[in-house]
Amino acid sequence: MQKYRKVPWQRNLRQVPAAILNKIQHLPTDAFVVGCVKTLTASQLTDPFGHLAPPGELDAASDVLPPANMGLYSERNTHGWVEKRKDLPKITKTFYWESPNFGDAATYGTHLHFHDRQVYQTEYHEPRLYKIRTKLLKMATGPVGGGVYQITVDQPLLRSQKDFEKELLFILNLLQENCGEVDVFSDGASAEEIISTLSLDWDVFPPGTNEDIVRHFIGGRQLPAGKAGVVAERVKLFSLLKPNAYLKGKGTFGNYIGARYADDLVVFENMDYGNALYILYDDWAEVSKRSRLDLIRGTDATFDRLVHSYGWEQAFGKIMKREKRKRGLV
Structure with a gap:
Protein backbone atom coordinates (compact mmCIF):
# COMPACT_ATOMS: atom_id res chain seq x y z
CA MET A 1 0.00 0.00 0.00
CA GLN A 2 1.31 3.47 -0.90
CA LYS A 3 2.14 5.49 2.22
CA TYR A 4 1.78 8.95 0.71
CA ARG A 5 -0.79 10.38 -1.66
CA LYS A 6 0.25 10.52 -5.31
CA VAL A 7 1.04 14.04 -6.51
CA PRO A 8 1.78 15.34 -10.04
CA TRP A 9 4.94 17.17 -8.96
CA GLN A 10 8.34 16.58 -7.35
CA ARG A 11 7.58 15.85 -3.71
CA ASN A 12 10.67 17.07 -1.87
CA LEU A 13 13.77 19.27 -1.96
CA ARG A 14 17.11 17.95 -0.71
CA GLN A 15 18.44 21.42 0.05
CA VAL A 16 17.34 25.04 0.00
CA PRO A 17 17.57 26.20 -3.65
CA ALA A 18 20.30 28.79 -4.25
CA ALA A 19 17.75 31.07 -5.94
CA ILE A 20 15.62 31.08 -2.77
CA LEU A 21 18.61 31.94 -0.54
CA ASN A 22 19.63 34.71 -2.92
CA LYS A 23 16.11 36.17 -2.95
CA ILE A 24 15.94 36.11 0.87
CA GLN A 25 19.16 38.12 1.11
CA HIS A 26 17.71 40.78 -1.20
CA LEU A 27 14.26 41.08 0.39
CA PRO A 28 13.53 44.58 1.80
CA THR A 29 12.61 43.15 5.23
CA ASP A 30 14.30 40.76 7.65
CA ALA A 31 11.02 38.87 8.05
CA PHE A 32 9.77 36.62 5.27
CA VAL A 33 7.26 33.85 4.60
CA VAL A 34 7.41 30.76 2.41
CA GLY A 35 4.64 30.79 -0.17
CA CYS A 36 3.78 30.87 -3.83
CA VAL A 37 1.17 32.23 -6.22
CA LYS A 38 -0.63 29.77 -8.47
CA THR A 39 -3.29 30.06 -11.13
CA LEU A 40 -5.74 27.20 -10.65
CA THR A 41 -8.73 26.08 -12.70
CA ALA A 42 -12.03 25.08 -11.10
CA SER A 43 -11.23 21.39 -11.62
CA GLN A 44 -7.80 21.77 -9.98
CA LEU A 45 -9.47 23.22 -6.88
CA THR A 46 -10.96 19.76 -6.39
CA ASP A 47 -7.99 17.69 -7.53
CA PRO A 48 -5.09 17.91 -6.73
CA PHE A 49 -5.54 21.00 -4.48
CA GLY A 50 -8.77 20.13 -2.70
CA HIS A 51 -6.90 19.27 0.53
CA LEU A 52 -5.87 22.92 1.02
CA ALA A 53 -9.31 24.02 2.22
CA PRO A 54 -12.61 22.59 3.48
CA PRO A 55 -14.81 21.31 0.61
CA GLY A 56 -15.98 24.16 -1.60
CA GLU A 57 -14.19 26.83 0.43
CA LEU A 58 -10.95 27.50 -1.47
CA ASP A 59 -12.35 30.84 -2.62
CA ALA A 60 -12.54 31.96 1.02
CA ALA A 61 -9.35 32.64 2.99
CA SER A 62 -8.62 29.51 4.99
CA ASP A 63 -5.95 27.91 7.19
CA VAL A 64 -5.62 24.12 7.20
CA LEU A 65 -3.24 21.62 8.77
CA PRO A 66 -1.94 19.75 5.71
CA PRO A 67 -2.82 16.02 5.72
CA ALA A 68 -0.06 13.77 7.03
CA ASN A 69 -0.30 11.56 3.93
CA MET A 70 0.95 14.34 1.62
CA GLY A 71 4.57 13.41 2.35
CA LEU A 72 7.35 13.01 4.91
CA TYR A 73 7.35 16.64 6.05
CA SER A 74 3.55 16.81 6.27
CA GLU A 75 3.69 13.66 8.40
CA ARG A 76 6.39 15.14 10.65
CA ASN A 77 4.49 18.42 10.86
CA THR A 78 1.49 16.52 12.27
CA HIS A 79 3.11 13.78 14.37
CA GLY A 80 6.70 14.84 15.06
CA TRP A 81 9.62 12.47 14.56
CA ASP A 116 16.67 -0.23 33.24
CA ARG A 117 18.94 -0.84 30.26
CA GLN A 118 21.59 0.85 28.16
CA VAL A 119 20.26 2.34 24.91
CA TYR A 120 21.35 4.74 22.21
CA GLN A 121 20.45 8.36 22.80
CA THR A 122 17.38 9.61 20.96
CA GLU A 123 16.35 13.02 19.66
CA TYR A 124 12.61 13.75 19.77
CA HIS A 125 11.09 16.46 17.61
CA GLU A 126 7.63 17.65 18.57
CA PRO A 127 5.18 18.28 15.70
CA ARG A 128 5.39 21.78 14.24
CA LEU A 129 1.63 21.93 13.50
CA TYR A 130 2.21 24.61 10.84
CA LYS A 131 -0.85 25.42 8.73
CA ILE A 132 -1.12 26.32 5.07
CA ARG A 133 -3.01 29.52 4.32
CA THR A 134 -4.83 29.91 1.00
CA LYS A 135 -6.16 33.24 -0.26
CA LEU A 136 -7.94 34.10 -3.52
CA LEU A 137 -6.20 37.07 -5.13
CA LYS A 138 -8.17 37.29 -8.38
CA MET A 139 -11.19 35.42 -9.72
CA ALA A 140 -10.82 33.94 -13.19
CA THR A 141 -13.12 35.33 -15.87
CA GLY A 142 -12.83 32.52 -18.46
CA PRO A 143 -14.97 29.39 -18.84
CA VAL A 144 -12.59 27.17 -16.83
CA GLY A 145 -13.27 29.07 -13.60
CA GLY A 146 -10.85 29.14 -10.69
CA GLY A 147 -8.50 32.06 -10.18
CA VAL A 148 -5.15 33.26 -8.88
CA TYR A 149 -4.32 32.05 -5.36
CA GLN A 150 -1.65 32.88 -2.81
CA ILE A 151 -0.60 29.79 -0.83
CA THR A 152 1.66 30.31 2.20
CA VAL A 153 2.84 28.49 5.32
CA ASP A 154 1.61 30.40 8.38
CA GLN A 155 5.01 30.51 10.15
CA PRO A 156 7.16 33.54 9.22
CA LEU A 157 10.95 33.42 9.61
CA LEU A 158 13.75 35.92 10.14
CA ARG A 159 16.86 35.77 7.98
CA SER A 160 18.84 37.01 11.01
CA GLN A 161 17.58 34.02 13.02
CA LYS A 162 20.32 31.61 14.05
CA ASP A 163 20.30 28.49 11.85
CA PHE A 164 17.19 29.70 10.03
CA GLU A 165 18.08 27.59 6.97
CA LYS A 166 17.25 24.35 8.81
CA GLU A 167 13.70 25.46 9.58
CA LEU A 168 13.45 27.06 6.14
CA LEU A 169 14.15 23.70 4.48
CA PHE A 170 11.41 22.08 6.59
CA ILE A 171 8.85 24.72 5.62
CA LEU A 172 9.85 24.71 1.95
CA ASN A 173 9.35 20.95 1.85
CA LEU A 174 6.00 21.24 3.59
CA LEU A 175 4.78 23.63 0.89
CA GLN A 176 6.42 21.65 -1.94
CA GLU A 177 4.61 18.48 -0.88
CA ASN A 178 1.27 20.23 -0.80
CA CYS A 179 1.30 22.42 -3.91
CA GLY A 180 4.41 21.58 -5.95
CA GLU A 181 5.90 25.07 -5.92
CA VAL A 182 7.87 27.28 -3.52
CA ASP A 183 8.88 30.91 -3.25
CA VAL A 184 9.49 33.49 -0.51
CA PHE A 185 7.97 36.92 0.13
CA SER A 186 8.55 39.76 2.56
CA ASP A 187 6.36 39.60 5.63
CA GLY A 188 4.78 42.56 7.40
CA ALA A 189 5.25 41.17 10.90
CA SER A 190 7.89 42.73 13.15
CA ALA A 191 10.82 40.73 14.49
CA GLU A 192 9.23 40.84 17.95
CA GLU A 193 5.95 39.43 16.61
CA ILE A 194 7.72 36.61 14.82
CA ILE A 195 9.90 35.74 17.80
CA SER A 196 6.76 35.62 19.95
CA THR A 197 5.41 32.82 17.74
CA LEU A 198 8.51 30.75 18.45
CA SER A 199 9.56 31.69 21.97
CA LEU A 200 7.90 30.36 25.06
CA ASP A 201 7.22 32.65 28.01
CA TRP A 202 6.22 31.00 31.28
CA ASP A 203 3.89 31.90 34.10
CA VAL A 204 5.35 30.40 37.30
CA PHE A 205 3.02 30.22 40.31
CA PRO A 206 3.09 28.52 43.73
CA PRO A 207 1.19 25.35 44.70
CA GLY A 208 -2.43 25.64 45.82
CA THR A 209 -5.48 23.44 45.79
CA ASN A 210 -5.86 21.21 42.76
CA GLU A 211 -9.00 23.11 41.79
CA ASP A 212 -7.13 26.44 41.86
CA ILE A 213 -4.29 25.04 39.75
CA VAL A 214 -6.72 23.63 37.16
CA ARG A 215 -8.46 27.02 36.92
CA HIS A 216 -5.11 28.73 36.47
CA PHE A 217 -4.07 26.25 33.76
CA ILE A 218 -7.32 26.57 31.83
CA GLY A 219 -7.49 30.36 32.32
CA GLY A 220 -10.78 30.87 30.53
CA ARG A 221 -9.71 28.95 27.40
CA GLN A 222 -12.35 27.07 25.45
CA LEU A 223 -11.01 23.52 25.60
CA PRO A 224 -12.14 20.64 23.39
CA ALA A 225 -14.51 18.11 24.97
CA GLY A 226 -12.74 16.06 27.63
CA LYS A 227 -9.59 18.21 27.68
CA ALA A 228 -10.49 19.92 30.97
CA GLY A 229 -10.68 16.47 32.56
CA VAL A 230 -7.21 15.64 31.26
CA VAL A 231 -5.83 18.87 32.75
CA ALA A 232 -7.38 17.92 36.12
CA GLU A 233 -5.79 14.46 35.90
CA ARG A 234 -2.35 15.97 35.22
CA VAL A 235 -2.67 18.36 38.15
CA LYS A 236 -3.62 15.48 40.44
CA LEU A 237 -0.60 13.50 39.21
CA PHE A 238 1.79 16.46 39.59
CA SER A 239 0.51 17.32 43.07
CA LEU A 240 1.08 13.80 44.46
CA LEU A 241 4.84 14.42 44.25
CA LYS A 242 4.64 17.92 45.79
CA PRO A 243 6.14 20.39 43.27
CA ASN A 244 7.51 23.72 44.49
CA ALA A 245 5.87 25.56 41.57
CA TYR A 246 3.53 25.08 38.63
CA LEU A 247 4.27 26.25 35.08
CA LYS A 248 2.04 27.47 32.28
CA GLY A 249 3.01 28.84 28.89
CA LYS A 250 1.80 32.38 28.28
CA GLY A 251 -0.27 33.74 25.41
CA THR A 252 -0.47 31.48 22.38
CA PHE A 253 1.54 28.86 24.29
CA GLY A 254 -1.07 28.39 27.03
CA ASN A 255 -1.26 24.76 25.91
CA TYR A 256 2.02 24.03 27.77
CA ILE A 257 1.52 23.04 31.42
CA GLY A 258 3.94 21.59 33.92
CA ALA A 259 5.45 21.53 37.39
CA ARG A 260 8.87 22.21 38.91
CA TYR A 261 10.24 19.99 41.70
CA ALA A 262 13.82 21.31 41.72
CA ASP A 263 15.87 23.68 39.57
CA ASP A 264 16.97 20.65 37.53
CA LEU A 265 13.77 18.57 37.74
CA VAL A 266 10.86 19.90 35.67
CA VAL A 267 7.94 18.13 34.00
CA PHE A 268 5.72 19.51 31.24
CA GLU A 269 3.26 18.53 28.54
CA ASN A 270 1.84 20.16 25.43
CA MET A 271 -1.91 19.68 25.95
CA ASP A 272 -2.79 20.49 22.33
CA TYR A 273 -0.58 17.64 21.14
CA GLY A 274 -0.97 15.60 24.31
CA ASN A 275 0.62 12.24 23.63
CA ALA A 276 3.62 12.35 25.98
CA LEU A 277 4.94 13.86 29.20
CA TYR A 278 8.54 15.13 29.43
CA ILE A 279 10.77 15.05 32.53
CA LEU A 280 13.65 17.51 32.10
CA TYR A 281 16.91 17.38 34.06
CA ASP A 282 18.44 20.63 32.77
CA ASP A 283 18.63 23.80 34.83
CA TRP A 284 15.26 25.60 34.84
CA ALA A 285 16.81 29.04 34.38
CA GLU A 286 18.25 27.82 31.07
CA VAL A 287 15.20 25.75 30.03
CA SER A 288 12.84 28.70 30.57
CA LYS A 289 14.67 30.75 27.91
CA ARG A 290 14.40 28.18 25.13
CA SER A 291 12.17 28.56 22.10
CA ARG A 292 9.28 26.21 21.48
CA LEU A 293 11.28 24.33 18.84
CA ASP A 294 14.25 24.10 21.20
CA LEU A 295 12.44 23.09 24.37
CA ILE A 296 13.66 19.51 24.10
CA ARG A 297 17.18 20.37 23.10
CA GLY A 298 19.70 17.72 22.07
CA THR A 299 19.08 14.09 23.00
CA ASP A 300 17.20 12.27 25.75
CA ALA A 301 20.35 12.03 27.85
CA THR A 302 18.91 15.04 29.72
CA PHE A 303 15.22 14.13 29.69
CA ASP A 304 12.74 11.25 29.80
CA ARG A 305 9.74 11.07 27.49
CA LEU A 306 6.75 9.07 28.72
CA VAL A 307 4.26 8.25 25.97
CA HIS A 308 0.71 7.92 27.31
CA SER A 309 0.48 4.15 26.93
CA TYR A 310 -0.62 1.72 29.63
CA GLY A 311 1.33 2.17 32.86
CA TRP A 312 2.92 5.55 32.07
CA GLU A 313 1.62 7.12 35.32
CA GLN A 314 3.32 4.40 37.39
CA ALA A 315 6.51 4.85 35.39
CA PHE A 316 6.32 8.59 36.02
CA GLY A 317 6.02 8.01 39.78
CA LYS A 318 8.93 5.55 39.78
CA ILE A 319 11.26 7.84 37.83
CA MET A 320 10.32 10.93 39.85
CA LYS A 321 10.88 9.21 43.20
CA ARG A 322 14.30 8.07 42.00
CA GLU A 323 15.21 11.57 40.80
CA LYS A 324 13.92 13.24 43.97
CA ARG A 325 16.00 10.84 46.08
CA LYS A 326 19.09 11.82 44.08
CA ARG A 327 18.41 15.45 45.02
CA GLY A 328 17.63 14.76 48.69
CA LEU A 329 13.99 15.76 48.27
CA VAL A 330 12.51 12.63 49.91
Whole structure:
Protein backbone atom coordinates (compact mmCIF):
# COMPACT_ATOMS: atom_id res chain seq x y z
CA MET A 1 0.00 0.00 0.00
CA GLN A 2 1.31 3.47 -0.90
CA LYS A 3 2.14 5.49 2.22
CA TYR A 4 1.78 8.95 0.71
CA ARG A 5 -0.79 10.38 -1.66
CA LYS A 6 0.25 10.52 -5.31
CA VAL A 7 1.04 14.04 -6.51
CA PRO A 8 1.78 15.34 -10.04
CA TRP A 9 4.94 17.17 -8.96
CA GLN A 10 8.34 16.58 -7.35
CA ARG A 11 7.58 15.85 -3.71
CA ASN A 12 10.67 17.07 -1.87
CA LEU A 13 13.77 19.27 -1.96
CA ARG A 14 17.11 17.95 -0.71
CA GLN A 15 18.44 21.42 0.05
CA VAL A 16 17.34 25.04 0.00
CA PRO A 17 17.57 26.20 -3.65
CA ALA A 18 20.30 28.79 -4.25
CA ALA A 19 17.75 31.07 -5.94
CA ILE A 20 15.62 31.08 -2.77
CA LEU A 21 18.61 31.94 -0.54
CA ASN A 22 19.63 34.71 -2.92
CA LYS A 23 16.11 36.17 -2.95
CA ILE A 24 15.94 36.11 0.87
CA GLN A 25 19.16 38.12 1.11
CA HIS A 26 17.71 40.78 -1.20
CA LEU A 27 14.26 41.08 0.39
CA PRO A 28 13.53 44.58 1.80
CA THR A 29 12.61 43.15 5.23
CA ASP A 30 14.30 40.76 7.65
CA ALA A 31 11.02 38.87 8.05
CA PHE A 32 9.77 36.62 5.27
CA VAL A 33 7.26 33.85 4.60
CA VAL A 34 7.41 30.76 2.41
CA GLY A 35 4.64 30.79 -0.17
CA CYS A 36 3.78 30.87 -3.83
CA VAL A 37 1.17 32.23 -6.22
CA LYS A 38 -0.63 29.77 -8.47
CA THR A 39 -3.29 30.06 -11.13
CA LEU A 40 -5.74 27.20 -10.65
CA THR A 41 -8.73 26.08 -12.70
CA ALA A 42 -12.03 25.08 -11.10
CA SER A 43 -11.23 21.39 -11.62
CA GLN A 44 -7.80 21.77 -9.98
CA LEU A 45 -9.47 23.22 -6.88
CA THR A 46 -10.96 19.76 -6.39
CA ASP A 47 -7.99 17.69 -7.53
CA PRO A 48 -5.09 17.91 -6.73
CA PHE A 49 -5.54 21.00 -4.48
CA GLY A 50 -8.77 20.13 -2.70
CA HIS A 51 -6.90 19.27 0.53
CA LEU A 52 -5.87 22.92 1.02
CA ALA A 53 -9.31 24.02 2.22
CA PRO A 54 -12.61 22.59 3.48
CA PRO A 55 -14.81 21.31 0.61
CA GLY A 56 -15.98 24.16 -1.60
CA GLU A 57 -14.19 26.83 0.43
CA LEU A 58 -10.95 27.50 -1.47
CA ASP A 59 -12.35 30.84 -2.62
CA ALA A 60 -12.54 31.96 1.02
CA ALA A 61 -9.35 32.64 2.99
CA SER A 62 -8.62 29.51 4.99
CA ASP A 63 -5.95 27.91 7.19
CA VAL A 64 -5.62 24.12 7.20
CA LEU A 65 -3.24 21.62 8.77
CA PRO A 66 -1.94 19.75 5.71
CA PRO A 67 -2.82 16.02 5.72
CA ALA A 68 -0.06 13.77 7.03
CA ASN A 69 -0.30 11.56 3.93
CA MET A 70 0.95 14.34 1.62
CA GLY A 71 4.57 13.41 2.35
CA LEU A 72 7.35 13.01 4.91
CA TYR A 73 7.35 16.64 6.05
CA SER A 74 3.55 16.81 6.27
CA GLU A 75 3.69 13.66 8.40
CA ARG A 76 6.39 15.14 10.65
CA ASN A 77 4.49 18.42 10.86
CA THR A 78 1.49 16.52 12.27
CA HIS A 79 3.11 13.78 14.37
CA GLY A 80 6.70 14.84 15.06
CA TRP A 81 9.62 12.47 14.56
CA VAL A 82 12.44 10.60 16.28
CA GLU A 83 16.15 10.25 15.48
CA LYS A 84 18.33 7.52 17.01
CA ARG A 85 21.86 8.84 17.61
CA LYS A 86 24.20 5.86 17.22
CA ASP A 87 27.09 8.33 17.01
CA LEU A 88 26.74 9.13 20.73
CA PRO A 89 27.44 7.07 23.89
CA LYS A 90 24.63 4.90 25.24
CA ILE A 91 22.65 6.00 28.30
CA THR A 92 20.48 4.26 30.93
CA LYS A 93 16.69 4.43 30.44
CA THR A 94 13.75 2.89 32.32
CA PHE A 95 11.40 0.67 30.30
CA TYR A 96 8.04 -0.72 31.40
CA TRP A 97 5.59 -3.25 30.01
CA GLU A 98 2.39 -5.08 30.97
CA SER A 99 2.23 -8.84 31.73
CA PRO A 100 -0.74 -11.09 32.61
CA ASN A 101 -0.98 -12.49 36.13
CA PHE A 102 -0.56 -16.29 36.14
CA GLY A 103 -0.74 -16.26 32.34
CA ASP A 104 -4.43 -15.26 32.29
CA ALA A 105 -5.13 -11.52 32.12
CA ALA A 106 -8.87 -12.02 31.67
CA THR A 107 -9.16 -13.87 35.00
CA TYR A 108 -6.34 -12.52 37.15
CA GLY A 109 -5.54 -9.12 35.65
CA THR A 110 -2.11 -7.75 34.77
CA HIS A 111 0.94 -6.15 36.37
CA LEU A 112 3.78 -3.89 35.24
CA HIS A 113 7.43 -4.78 34.83
CA PHE A 114 10.20 -2.17 35.02
CA HIS A 115 13.71 -2.60 33.69
CA ASP A 116 16.67 -0.23 33.24
CA ARG A 117 18.94 -0.84 30.26
CA GLN A 118 21.59 0.85 28.16
CA VAL A 119 20.26 2.34 24.91
CA TYR A 120 21.35 4.74 22.21
CA GLN A 121 20.45 8.36 22.80
CA THR A 122 17.38 9.61 20.96
CA GLU A 123 16.35 13.02 19.66
CA TYR A 124 12.61 13.75 19.77
CA HIS A 125 11.09 16.46 17.61
CA GLU A 126 7.63 17.65 18.57
CA PRO A 127 5.18 18.28 15.70
CA ARG A 128 5.39 21.78 14.24
CA LEU A 129 1.63 21.93 13.50
CA TYR A 130 2.21 24.61 10.84
CA LYS A 131 -0.85 25.42 8.73
CA ILE A 132 -1.12 26.32 5.07
CA ARG A 133 -3.01 29.52 4.32
CA THR A 134 -4.83 29.91 1.00
CA LYS A 135 -6.16 33.24 -0.26
CA LEU A 136 -7.94 34.10 -3.52
CA LEU A 137 -6.20 37.07 -5.13
CA LYS A 138 -8.17 37.29 -8.38
CA MET A 139 -11.19 35.42 -9.72
CA ALA A 140 -10.82 33.94 -13.19
CA THR A 141 -13.12 35.33 -15.87
CA GLY A 142 -12.83 32.52 -18.46
CA PRO A 143 -14.97 29.39 -18.84
CA VAL A 144 -12.59 27.17 -16.83
CA GLY A 145 -13.27 29.07 -13.60
CA GLY A 146 -10.85 29.14 -10.69
CA GLY A 147 -8.50 32.06 -10.18
CA VAL A 148 -5.15 33.26 -8.88
CA TYR A 149 -4.32 32.05 -5.36
CA GLN A 150 -1.65 32.88 -2.81
CA ILE A 151 -0.60 29.79 -0.83
CA THR A 152 1.66 30.31 2.20
CA VAL A 153 2.84 28.49 5.32
CA ASP A 154 1.61 30.40 8.38
CA GLN A 155 5.01 30.51 10.15
CA PRO A 156 7.16 33.54 9.22
CA LEU A 157 10.95 33.42 9.61
CA LEU A 158 13.75 35.92 10.14
CA ARG A 159 16.86 35.77 7.98
CA SER A 160 18.84 37.01 11.01
CA GLN A 161 17.58 34.02 13.02
CA LYS A 162 20.32 31.61 14.05
CA ASP A 163 20.30 28.49 11.85
CA PHE A 164 17.19 29.70 10.03
CA GLU A 165 18.08 27.59 6.97
CA LYS A 166 17.25 24.35 8.81
CA GLU A 167 13.70 25.46 9.58
CA LEU A 168 13.45 27.06 6.14
CA LEU A 169 14.15 23.70 4.48
CA PHE A 170 11.41 22.08 6.59
CA ILE A 171 8.85 24.72 5.62
CA LEU A 172 9.85 24.71 1.95
CA ASN A 173 9.35 20.95 1.85
CA LEU A 174 6.00 21.24 3.59
CA LEU A 175 4.78 23.63 0.89
CA GLN A 176 6.42 21.65 -1.94
CA GLU A 177 4.61 18.48 -0.88
CA ASN A 178 1.27 20.23 -0.80
CA CYS A 179 1.30 22.42 -3.91
CA GLY A 180 4.41 21.58 -5.95
CA GLU A 181 5.90 25.07 -5.92
CA VAL A 182 7.87 27.28 -3.52
CA ASP A 183 8.88 30.91 -3.25
CA VAL A 184 9.49 33.49 -0.51
CA PHE A 185 7.97 36.92 0.13
CA SER A 186 8.55 39.76 2.56
CA ASP A 187 6.36 39.60 5.63
CA GLY A 188 4.78 42.56 7.40
CA ALA A 189 5.25 41.17 10.90
CA SER A 190 7.89 42.73 13.15
CA ALA A 191 10.82 40.73 14.49
CA GLU A 192 9.23 40.84 17.95
CA GLU A 193 5.95 39.43 16.61
CA ILE A 194 7.72 36.61 14.82
CA ILE A 195 9.90 35.74 17.80
CA SER A 196 6.76 35.62 19.95
CA THR A 197 5.41 32.82 17.74
CA LEU A 198 8.51 30.75 18.45
CA SER A 199 9.56 31.69 21.97
CA LEU A 200 7.90 30.36 25.06
CA ASP A 201 7.22 32.65 28.01
CA TRP A 202 6.22 31.00 31.28
CA ASP A 203 3.89 31.90 34.10
CA VAL A 204 5.35 30.40 37.30
CA PHE A 205 3.02 30.22 40.31
CA PRO A 206 3.09 28.52 43.73
CA PRO A 207 1.19 25.35 44.70
CA GLY A 208 -2.43 25.64 45.82
CA THR A 209 -5.48 23.44 45.79
CA ASN A 210 -5.86 21.21 42.76
CA GLU A 211 -9.00 23.11 41.79
CA ASP A 212 -7.13 26.44 41.86
CA ILE A 213 -4.29 25.04 39.75
CA VAL A 214 -6.72 23.63 37.16
CA ARG A 215 -8.46 27.02 36.92
CA HIS A 216 -5.11 28.73 36.47
CA PHE A 217 -4.07 26.25 33.76
CA ILE A 218 -7.32 26.57 31.83
CA GLY A 219 -7.49 30.36 32.32
CA GLY A 220 -10.78 30.87 30.53
CA ARG A 221 -9.71 28.95 27.40
CA GLN A 222 -12.35 27.07 25.45
CA LEU A 223 -11.01 23.52 25.60
CA PRO A 224 -12.14 20.64 23.39
CA ALA A 225 -14.51 18.11 24.97
CA GLY A 226 -12.74 16.06 27.63
CA LYS A 227 -9.59 18.21 27.68
CA ALA A 228 -10.49 19.92 30.97
CA GLY A 229 -10.68 16.47 32.56
CA VAL A 230 -7.21 15.64 31.26
CA VAL A 231 -5.83 18.87 32.75
CA ALA A 232 -7.38 17.92 36.12
CA GLU A 233 -5.79 14.46 35.90
CA ARG A 234 -2.35 15.97 35.22
CA VAL A 235 -2.67 18.36 38.15
CA LYS A 236 -3.62 15.48 40.44
CA LEU A 237 -0.60 13.50 39.21
CA PHE A 238 1.79 16.46 39.59
CA SER A 239 0.51 17.32 43.07
CA LEU A 240 1.08 13.80 44.46
CA LEU A 241 4.84 14.42 44.25
CA LYS A 242 4.64 17.92 45.79
CA PRO A 243 6.14 20.39 43.27
CA ASN A 244 7.51 23.72 44.49
CA ALA A 245 5.87 25.56 41.57
CA TYR A 246 3.53 25.08 38.63
CA LEU A 247 4.27 26.25 35.08
CA LYS A 248 2.04 27.47 32.28
CA GLY A 249 3.01 28.84 28.89
CA LYS A 250 1.80 32.38 28.28
CA GLY A 251 -0.27 33.74 25.41
CA THR A 252 -0.47 31.48 22.38
CA PHE A 253 1.54 28.86 24.29
CA GLY A 254 -1.07 28.39 27.03
CA ASN A 255 -1.26 24.76 25.91
CA TYR A 256 2.02 24.03 27.77
CA ILE A 257 1.52 23.04 31.42
CA GLY A 258 3.94 21.59 33.92
CA ALA A 259 5.45 21.53 37.39
CA ARG A 260 8.87 22.21 38.91
CA TYR A 261 10.24 19.99 41.70
CA ALA A 262 13.82 21.31 41.72
CA ASP A 263 15.87 23.68 39.57
CA ASP A 264 16.97 20.65 37.53
CA LEU A 265 13.77 18.57 37.74
CA VAL A 266 10.86 19.90 35.67
CA VAL A 267 7.94 18.13 34.00
CA PHE A 268 5.72 19.51 31.24
CA GLU A 269 3.26 18.53 28.54
CA ASN A 270 1.84 20.16 25.43
CA MET A 271 -1.91 19.68 25.95
CA ASP A 272 -2.79 20.49 22.33
CA TYR A 273 -0.58 17.64 21.14
CA GLY A 274 -0.97 15.60 24.31
CA ASN A 275 0.62 12.24 23.63
CA ALA A 276 3.62 12.35 25.98
CA LEU A 277 4.94 13.86 29.20
CA TYR A 278 8.54 15.13 29.43
CA ILE A 279 10.77 15.05 32.53
CA LEU A 280 13.65 17.51 32.10
CA TYR A 281 16.91 17.38 34.06
CA ASP A 282 18.44 20.63 32.77
CA ASP A 283 18.63 23.80 34.83
CA TRP A 284 15.26 25.60 34.84
CA ALA A 285 16.81 29.04 34.38
CA GLU A 286 18.25 27.82 31.07
CA VAL A 287 15.20 25.75 30.03
CA SER A 288 12.84 28.70 30.57
CA LYS A 289 14.67 30.75 27.91
CA ARG A 290 14.40 28.18 25.13
CA SER A 291 12.17 28.56 22.10
CA ARG A 292 9.28 26.21 21.48
CA LEU A 293 11.28 24.33 18.84
CA ASP A 294 14.25 24.10 21.20
CA LEU A 295 12.44 23.09 24.37
CA ILE A 296 13.66 19.51 24.10
CA ARG A 297 17.18 20.37 23.10
CA GLY A 298 19.70 17.72 22.07
CA THR A 299 19.08 14.09 23.00
CA ASP A 300 17.20 12.27 25.75
CA ALA A 301 20.35 12.03 27.85
CA THR A 302 18.91 15.04 29.72
CA PHE A 303 15.22 14.13 29.69
CA ASP A 304 12.74 11.25 29.80
CA ARG A 305 9.74 11.07 27.49
CA LEU A 306 6.75 9.07 28.72
CA VAL A 307 4.26 8.25 25.97
CA HIS A 308 0.71 7.92 27.31
CA SER A 309 0.48 4.15 26.93
CA TYR A 310 -0.62 1.72 29.63
CA GLY A 311 1.33 2.17 32.86
CA TRP A 312 2.92 5.55 32.07
CA GLU A 313 1.62 7.12 35.32
CA GLN A 314 3.32 4.40 37.39
CA ALA A 315 6.51 4.85 35.39
CA PHE A 316 6.32 8.59 36.02
CA GLY A 317 6.02 8.01 39.78
CA LYS A 318 8.93 5.55 39.78
CA ILE A 319 11.26 7.84 37.83
CA MET A 320 10.32 10.93 39.85
CA LYS A 321 10.88 9.21 43.20
CA ARG A 322 14.30 8.07 42.00
CA GLU A 323 15.21 11.57 40.80
CA LYS A 324 13.92 13.24 43.97
CA ARG A 325 16.00 10.84 46.08
CA LYS A 326 19.09 11.82 44.08
CA ARG A 327 18.41 15.45 45.02
CA GLY A 328 17.63 14.76 48.69
CA LEU A 329 13.99 15.76 48.27
CA VAL A 330 12.51 12.63 49.91
